[in-house]
Amino acid sequence: MSGKKIILPKVYALCLLALAAICLGISIGSVYIPPLDIWYILGNKFWGMTLPAHIKTTSIAILWNLRLPRALLAFVAGGALAVSGTVMQSVLRNPLASSYTLGVSSGASLGACLVILFGLQIPLLGMVTLPFVGFLFGLATILLAVAFASRLDGQMSNTTIVLVGMVFSLFINSITTLLSSFSGEHLQRLAFWQMGSFAMKDWITVGLLFPVSLVLTLIVIRYHQELDMLTFGEEQAAMMGVDTRRIKWLLLVSSAALTGSAVAFVGVIGFVDLVAPHIIRRLFGASHRMVVAMSALFGGTFMVICDLVARTIAAPTELPVGAVTALIGAPFFAWVYFGRKQGKEVG
Numbered sequence: 379m380s381g382k383k384i385i386l387p388k389v390y391a392l393c394l395l396a397l398a399a400i401c402l403g404i405s406i407g408s409v410y411i412p413p414l415d416i417w418y419i420l421g422n423k424f425w426g427m428t429l430p431a432h433i434k435t436t437s438i439a440i441l442w443n444l445r446l447p448r449a450l451l452a453f454v455a456g457g458a459l460a461v462s463g464t465v466m467q468s469v470l471r472n473p474l475a476s477s478y479t480l481g482v483s484s485g486a487s488l489g490a491c492l493v494i495l496f497g498l499q500i501p502l503l504g505m506v507t508l509p510f511v512g513f514l515f516g517l518a519t520i521l522l523a524v525a526f527a528s529r530l531d532g533q534m535s536n537t538t539i540v541l542v543g544m545v546f547s548l549f550i551n552s553i554t555t556l557l558s559s560f561s562g563e564h565l566q567r568l569a570f571w572q573m574g575s576f577a578m579k580d581w582i583t584v585g586l587l588f589p590v591s592l593v594l595t596l597i598v599i600r601y602h603q604e605l606d607m608l609t610f611g612e613e614q615a616a617m618m619g620v621d622t623r624r625i626k627w628l629l630l631v632s633s634a635a636l637t638g639s640a641v642a643f644v645g646v647i648g649f650v651d652l653v654a655p656h657i658i659r660r661l662f663g664a665s666h667r668m669v670v671a672m673s674a675l676f677g678g679t680f681m682v683i684c685d686l687v688a689r690t691i692a693a694p695t696e697l698p699v700g701a702v703t704a705l706i707g708a709p710f711f712a713w714v715y716f717g718r719k720q721g722k723e724v725g
Contacts, residue, residue, distance in 0.1 A: 385668065388661055392675050396453070399682040403449035404441060406690060411437050411445075448576045451584050452685040452699075453678035455576075455640040456650050458591040460677020462640075463651025464658075464670055465598055465633040468605045469626055470536040476651045477520070477637035480543030480630070483648070484550040485519025486512040486641040487572055491554045494568050506586070509642035516638030517631070519546060524630055528623075539630075573698030574647035576685050583643050590639045594632050598670055601629060605666040647700045649707020650677050650684075656710075 405411050411419075419441050421427035429438075466475040477483070489511040492498060500507045523546045524539060531538040558568055598605075604625045607615040612622045637651070654677040655669065662668045681699075684706070688699040 385662060389672070392672060392679070396675055396679040396682075399679045399686075400449050400453060403452065403682045403686050404445045406686060407440070407445065408693065409437060409440055411441055416441065443580070447581045447584050448579055448685070449682055451579050451587065451644065452576050452681045454584065454588050454591050455644050455647070455678075456654075456681025456684075457595070457674035457678035458587070458636040458640040459647065459650040459681070460654035460658075460673040461591075461595050461598055461670055462633040462636040463677075464655040464666070464673045465605070465629050465636075466651070467655050468609050468666065469629050469633075470540060471609065471611070472536065472540060473656065474652065475540065476648075477634050478648060478651070479540060479547070480523050480634065481519040481547035481550055482516040482634045482637045483641055483646045484547040484554070486516035486638055487646060488550050488554045488557075489513075489515030489642075490571055490645075491557050491568055494571070495557055495560075509586075512642035513635075513638045516641055517634055519550060520630065520634035520638075522546065524627065570698065571645045572700075574645035574700035574703075575688075575696070575698055576644055577689075577696060579644070587639055587643050591636060594636045594639070595670065595674055597632050598629065598636075599667065601625065602666040602670060605629070605670075606664070609664065645698075645700065647681070647703055649703045649710070650681055653707050653710050654680060 401413055401416065404416055405413060415430075415433055415437065418427060418429055418433060419438050422429050422438075423442060462477045463475075466477055466479070467473055469475075490508055493508045493511050498507060498511065500510065503510055520543070523543045526546075527539045527542040530542070604615070604620050607618050607620050608622070608625070615625075616622050641647070654673045658669050658673045658676055662672050681703075684702045685699045688697040688702045691697065
């Protein structure tokens with residue numbers, strides 16, 4: 379059986395799982411909306427289908443204004459984080475690498491902290507000021523980290539980049555903590571933002587995040603061959619004609635922009651970028667043309683399920699989705715690290 383025939387059923391299964399997760403995310407809540415009613419409501423919105431008499435206007439409003447944009451935003455954000463993690467692990471050749479390692483989330487948190495504590499408002503941006511500033515700070519952090527690493531090490535070795543990123547992350551986190559301690563009345567809002575949430579998000583947020591994530595993901599897929607080569611090491615990639623310095627800059631910045639965009643709109647949500655790439659590589663192999671796309675699909679599905687758990691498991695109280703992903707991701711993180719270590723010792 380050819381490789382294509384083996385992979386295609388997995389692709390179809392993952393697509394069906396993604397659709398099922400989104401359907402559950404729309405259907406389940408304080409008001410249950412049956413799947414058939416979801417079909418009727420969406421048909422009415424998109425194609426003008428006549429609604430059955432039993433469907434209430436409250437169900438339509440809940441689905442269209444609250445649950446559908448929330449589920450789609452969770453899917454887009456999860457996909458963006460998963461693609462970012464895939465790139466980081468491949469470029470840095472580190473199974474535990476992520477944009478968070480390089481300080482993207484720390485930078486975005488500092489930007490959000492400044493907006494929340496000082497009530498900053500950029501003209502023309504209005505309510506989008508917080509995500510915009512968070513995105514800029516997150517992207518600026520990795521740009522500074524990579525630039526600093528290149529000054530220390532002209533070859534931009536992966537170890538240097540990771541270490542500089544960790545130092546930057548710790549330093550920026552300390553600044554954020556100090557600023558927060560001076561304004562206790564905003565501490566709860568900042569803490570909730572740092573744990574991530576899709577609550578009270580609308581179609582505008584989806585419309586802003588989706589095109590950015592799509593373009594950046596397509597850029598990453600465009601360089602799938604270079605990603606494949608970099609996984610064998612920089613020397614081998616250079617021998618095959620890859621401009622490793624330029625490609626690493628491009629891919630690291632694209633990855634950071636994906637994380638920064640997601641974090642800016644929904645807050646800090648960890649471990650999705652760690653879990654998704656490992657699972658997808660086991661299912662679909664090492665070719666990044668497939669791995670990047672499937673990581674986006676799996677990451678989105680995983681995030682929708684985690685958000686569903688976050689808002690239903692302790693209803694009517696809603697848990698921060700970052701806490702749910704951490705409960706799943708932290709044991710996985712330990713399994714990846716200690717499992718590899720034990721494997722090396724046995725070998």
